[in-house]
Amino acid sequence: MVPDVTSDPLAWLDDHAATRVTAGLRRQLRPRAAGSPALDLASNDYLGLTRHPEVRAGAIEAVRRWGAGSTGSRLVTGTTTDHELLEGELAEFTGFPAGLVFSSGYAANLGAVTALAGRGSLIVSDAGCHASLVDACRLSRARVAIAPHRNSTAVARLLADRSEEHALVLTDSVFSADGDLAPLTELHRVVRDHNALLLVDEAHGLGVRGHGGRGLVQETGLAGEPDVIVTVTLSKALAAQGGAVLGDERVRAHLIDTARTMIFDTGLAPAAVGAARAALRILRRDPGLGPRVLARAADIARIAGVAAPDSAVVPIILGDPQTAHDAAHTCREQDVEVGCFRPPSVPEGTSRLRLTARADLTPADLDTLTKVLVPVLTHARNSTTVPA
Ligand SMILES: Cc1ncc(COP(=O)(O)O)c(C=O)c1O
Numbered sequence: 001m002v003p004d005v006t007s008d009p010l011a012w013l014d015d016h017a018a019t020r021v022t023a024g025l026r027r028q029l030r031p032r033a034a035g036s037p038a039l040d041l042a043s044n045d046y047l048g049l050t051r052h053p054e055v056r057a058g059a060i061e062a063v064r065r066w067g068a069g070s071t072g073s074r075l076v077t078g079t080t081t082d083h084e085l086l087e088g089e090l091a092e093f094t095g096f097p098a099g100l101v102f103s104s105g106y107a108a109n110l111g112a113v114t115a116l117a118g119r120g121s122l123i124v125s126d127a128g129c130h131a132s133l134v135d136a137c138r139l140s141r142a143r144v145a146i147a148p149h150r151n152s153t154a155v156a157r158l159l160a161d162r163s164e165e166h167a168l169v170l171t172d173s174v175f176s177a178d179g180d181l182a183p184l185t186e187l188h189r190v191v192r193d194h195n196a197l198l199l200v201d202e203a204h205g206l207g208v209r210g211h212g213g214r215g216l217v218q219e220t221g222l223a224g225e226p227d228v229i230v231t232v233t234l235s236k237a238l239a240a241q242g243g244a245v246l247g248d249e250r251v252r253a254h255l256i257d258t259a260r261t262m263i264f265d266t267g268l269a270p271a272a273v274g275a276a277r278a279a280l281r282i283l284r285r286d287p288g289l290g291p292r293v294l295a296r297a298a299d300i301a302r303i304a305g306v307a308a309p310d311s312a313v314v315p316i317i318l319g320d321p322q323t324a325h326d327a328a329h330t331c332r333e334q335d336v337e338v339g340c341f342r343p344p345s346v347p348e349g350t351s352r353l354r355l356t357a358r359a360d361l362t363p364a365d366l367d368t369l370t371k372v373l374v375p376v377l378t379h380a381r382n383s384t385t386v387p388a
Contacts, residue, residue: 024320024322024342024351025321037335039337040358041336041338041356043337044237046293047213047293048359048361049282052239052282054278059240059275062270063274065082066082066270068269068270069266069270071266073262074262074267083268086099086101086277086280087101090246090280091246093214094214094230097247097248098246098248098249098251100245100259101244101268102243102261102265104243105132105231105233105243106132107261108232109130110132110135111255112199112231112255112259113133113170113199114259116229117142117166120166121143121167122142122145122158122162123144123145123169123170124147124155125137126170127149128150128177130175131345133172143164150182150183155169155190156194159194168196168197169197170199171201172200173202173204174203174209174216178315179309179312179315180310181216184217185220188222188227197228198222198227198229199228199230200216201230204312204313206236207237209310211287212284213283213290229251230245234279239276240271240273240275241272241275242268242273242276293358293359296358296359297309297314299361303369303374304355304373304377314355314356315341315352316354317352319350323351324351324352330379331376336369336372339355340352
């Protein structure tokens with residue numbers, strides 16, 4: 001067949017976009033204006049430190065010293081002495097012998113999983129794991145078994161039935177869509193019984209759970225266990241950008257040799273290193289920050305008429321994507337920024353508003369939220385079917 005050279009090579013994108021419009025799944029970028037008066041209940045700035053003077057100064061001082069970029073990959077020129085200091089400080093804070101910084105939490109997950117599980121090994125992943133862990137499974141070439149959400153009995157069965165020598169169990173500590181917690185104590189027992197490793201993504205746990213914000217792994221007494229590996233992002237509680245893997249010294253050495261998202265990626269920018277170090281210093285100084293996030297999350301849940309969460313994440317399930325989209329839009333029109341999660345980020349029929357708490361929310365912020373959110377939810381709940 002002779003190709004039709006006059007046809008539009010991107011026409012199929014229009015068809016796909018039309019399908020998403022019909023399904024209420026069109027997404028849009030909404031650039032924030034500097035100095036916007038909007039009340040932020042959508043970001044991951046859990047401790048409210050992004051604009052903290054010390055965090056800004058940490059970033060600025062690092063740029064003064066090192067310049068804007070890290071200049072190369074970690075193994076060539078992209079490791080400064082500040083990267084090394086940050087790794088030591090993160091490891092010490094979370095209770096692990098060693099840490100390795102990546103350019104994002106996403107890259108940390110891809111790097112850790114693909115380095116610790118390859119062809120000939122088994123990965124058992126919780127069905128609710130973050131997309132970066134899902135993608136890591138796909139890249140790893142390991143056999144991947146998905147365990148039902150928060151089900152350590154199913155994990156035990158999958159590990160017991162395996163023929164592979166090496167197995168890696170993956171879970172978020174705090175699941176990002178629902179804000180619920182992984183059963184880490186049971187998972188660790190299962191992992192130990194079956195001679196496997198447990199990788200816990202603490203993206204939403206660090207700064208919020210555990211003593212002084214040291215994370216759910218510390219809270220459950222698993223920090224420093226040799227068969228536990230933790231990944232974190234520096235972009236949520238630590239108010240910067242980047243990620244890290246925390247674990248045994250041998251895990252760090254193995255990742256330096258084999259983690260492709262570290263080897264083939266430019267090192268984390270100095271400004272992010274400086275900002276994260278400053279945020280960590282503030283968190284050490286003020287161990288009440290994490291508990292304050294949980295208290296504000298409980299306030300938000302009360303206003304929304306939903307159960308108090310175990311994390312900063314308050315999901316308000318509305319059912320269909322258009323209802324969730326419209327509710328979020330109405331809140332934004334009134335200068336209240338809320339998240340809106342729709343498939344494929346969450347299962348069909350569970351589209352939702354997703355509000356996140358910050359340690360620095362004031363009583364006036366909560367009053368504003370009440371005025372805006374309560375009528376929006378009344379309207380949304382009258383126009384949608386929330387699944388049982
Ligand atoms: C659970 C979880 N893991 C990993 C990531 C990725 O982290 P980063 O944004 O630093 O790439 C996120 C970020 O949204 C997350 O929520």
